[in-house]
Amino acid sequence: MRPLPLLTPENTPFWTGGERGELMIVHCDACDAAIHPPQAICPRCLARETTPRAAAGTGTIHSYTINHQAWAPGMAVPFGLALVDLDGEEGVRLTAEMVCDDPDAVQIGDRVAVTFLPVADVWIPQVRPA
Known part of the structure; x- marks a missing residue:
């Protein structure tokens, strides 16, 4: 079983946007900075007004790792985790499991x-080759 995130007012749009097929990234209403992971205060200008917006949902692998060790009973290996530079979301890197035939x-x-x-009440972002 996967550990699931605790939903908060700040991160709920990120973890539930997948139900609509949308990767939701928070943006500052004052300076338009993309904020990830989601938080209530903009780290760039300290404004408290933020709004989640649907991102393009595409990007480029910045780095990755392939795990060959099962850390828990029943864990399928190998699997990959990627650090992805998201298109149109300056400064945002998404960490996500890679879904592909040959990691x-x-x-x-x-x-x-x-x-x-989809797992329980969250939609976990994953990446696959474009």
């Missing part, structure tokens, strides 16, 4: 698209 074929610079894995 060992993944390379830095590969293009990916976000998909979602």
